[in-house]
Amino acid sequence: MNARWFALIVAIVAIALVVAQDIVPTTALFHAWQYALALALAAFVMVAYALSAQRGEDGPIGKRLAIAHVGALVVLGAGLASGLLGPDTDTIVRTPGTVAPLPDLGRAAFFSAADGAAVARGDAHVLLRKRGEGDIDIAPGAKRYLANSVIYTQPTHAAFIDAYDTSGNHVTVTQPEGSAFLSPILLFRSEATIAGKKLPFDTFRTPGAKRVIRAIYFSAKDTANMNHVAEADRNAPTVLFAVDDDAGKTLGIAIGASGKIVNVGGLHLRANIGTYPALVVASAPAPIALIAGLLIFLAALLWSAFAIPPKPALREAHG
Amino acid sequence: MLAGAPAVSYTLKRTDGKLDGLDRYRGSVVLMNIWATWCPPCDAEMPELEAFSREYRAKGVIVIGVDQGESQSVASLYAQKHGVTFPILLDQEQAYGRSYSAVGLPTTIVVDRTGHIVKGIDGQLSIAQMREAVASALRAR
Numbered sequence: 001m002n003a004r005w006f007a008l009i010v011a012i013v014a015i016a017l018v019v020a021q022d023i024v025p026t027t028a029l030f031h032a033w034q035y036a037l038a039l040a041l042a043a044f045v046m047v048a049y050a051l052s053a054q055r056g057e058d059g060p061i062g063k064r065l066a067i068a069h070v071g072a073l074v075v076l077g078a079g080l081a082s083g084l085l086g087p088d089t090d091t092i093v094r095t096p097g098t099v100a101p102l103p104d105l106g107r108a109a110f111f112s113a114a115d116g117a118a119v120a121r122g123d124a125h126v127l128l129r130k131r132g133e134g135d136i137d138i139a140p141g142a143k144r145y146l147a148n149s150v151i152y153t154q155p156t157h158a159a160f161i162d163a164y165d166t167s168g169n170h171v172t173v174t175q176p177e178g179s180a181f182l183s184p185i186l187l188f189r190s191e192a193t194i195a196g197k198k199l200p201f202d203t204f205r206t207p208g209a210k211r212v213i214r215a216i217y218f219s220a221k222d223t224a225n226m227n228h229v230a231e232a233d234r235n236a237p238t239v240l241f242a243v244d245d246d247a248g249k250t251l252g253i254a255i256g257a258s259g260k261i262v263n264v265g266g267l268h269l270r271a272n273i274g275t276y277p278a279l280v281v282a283s284a285p286a287p288i289a290l291i292a293g294l295l296i297f298l299a300a301l302l303w304s305a306f307a308i309p310p311k312p313a314l315r316e317a318h319g
Numbered sequence: 320m321l322a323g324a325p326a327v328s329y330t331l332k333r334t335d336g337k338l339d340g341l342d343r344y345r346g347s348v349v350l351m352n353i354w355a356t357w358c359p360p361c362d363a364e365m366p367e368l369e370a371f372s373r374e375y376r377a378k379g380v381i382v383i384g385v386d387q388g389e390s391q392s393v394a395s396l397y398a399q400k401h402g403v404t405f406p407i408l409l410d411q412e413q414a415y416g417r418s419y420s421a422v423g424l425p426t427t428i429v430v431d432r433t434g435h436i437v438k439g440i441d442g443q444l445s446i447a448q449m450r451e452a453v454a455s456a457l458r459a460r
Contacts, residue, residue, distance in 0.1 A: 097417040099321065113329070113414055162411075163388075170411050172355045172388035181423060182353070182387055182416025208357035208389065 007049035011072040014042035018079035025282035064304035071296025078289035086148035086283020093278045095180035116160035116272030150284035153277035157188045164268040171208040216240040233257035239271045326430040327418040331408040334395040348456040349430040356397045358424040360443040367446040372405040431456045
């Protein structure tokens with residue numbers, strides 16, 4: 001393999017890595033020193049080839065390929081900058097209606113207020129705010145780039161709890177161990193092991209009714225195998241409630257389907273089950289540099305193809 | 320608590336059935352008390368909160384109570400029994416409690432005339448502490 005092909009293959013592999021960094025930014029590889037070293041070595045190979053090509057050592061094709069390598073170096077630069085200067089990957093889980101500061105981005109994330117219906121639909125947004133600037137809306141499935149960061153939301157299990165006492169009065173739900181004390185929304189940040197299987201788990205209290213409740217989330221797949229759940233409810237997630245009194249005595253266990261009231265341990269409980277967004281902030285190559293570099297690389301590559309001399313036609317042998 | 324940030328408002332039903340919200344009191348200094356009937360410190364604080372409300376009403380300070388997660392009948396009965404005259408909002412979804420990051424009950428939020436948070440205070444307050452809490456907001460013009 002000659003220098004031209006070696007440099008070209010190095011450039012293509014390095015570009016592929018940076019593009020992959022943009023597609024799956026949270027992958028640990030892209031935040032390791034080995035990745036930065038690999039890009040730096042690739043850059044060294046490309047610069048060495050481009051300089052020799054500029055001196056005319058690889059003919060007219062080499063001069064054009066040198067421009068392609070400049071494009072590849074722009075892409076690599078974007079990848080290196082995001083790896084070295086971008087923030088560490090962070091998944092921020094907050095209760096609806098609360099705010100999380102994002103010091104690396106100079107902004108604050110406002111997790112939109114959500115009622116039971118919004119949790120069940122799973123369509124809540126997160127807004128990024130900065131004084132004097134417009135809001136950046138991160139809708140479910142959307143990706144936004146800010147400097148060397150990519151920001152998007154990831155749905156997490158959630159259940160909005162309505163609790164009533166035996167007289168039918170709505171009672172306060174608190175989460176002394178949760179992400180917000182006065183929140184009726186469970187985000188299932190912990191895990192419980194049942195029959196060797198790890199399941200999303202949360203706890204809440206109803207101080208007015210003196211109850212402590214453990215809640216375990218069952219996915220639609222888990223629920224499908226539960227014979228004691230009504231057949232009509234077996235295709236959707238459910239929540240198991242284990243109700244204790246405030247002395248720790250277990251008063252009852254019941255499984256609730258989304259939106260349906262279950263009576264257990266002197267409480268009537270309803271869970272609207274769905275999702276709520278967690279905010280993911282990860283370093284990623286700046287899209288402008290990535291696209292510009294790719295365009296330069298591809299255009300120069302195409303241009304070099306035109307510099308390849310045609311193969312000489314075979315002459316008929318005359319005897 | 321985000322002191323200086325705009326105070327989030329939700330429109331909710333009051334114990335008297337009317338709709339109300341924090342943003343309706345723009346132009347007045349507001350002392351918002353987040354509470355519940357089952358909470359012993361809230362119960363202990365309520366007589367002083369009522370006395371403060373009566374004393375400061377004429378000075379342009381509005382007291383509003385925001386009951387967390389309870390039924391209208393429960394909160395109304397409590398208000399009647401304790402002679403509460405300031406408006407009480409019924410926050411069944413606990414939206415105010417969440418937005419103001421209350422770490423316990425009661426939680427008191429002071430909002431200035433422009434609708435910005437002045438301070439948030441966790442726990443039971445005496446009437447002297449309530450007077451002190453609104454002093455800077457009342458001085459500001």
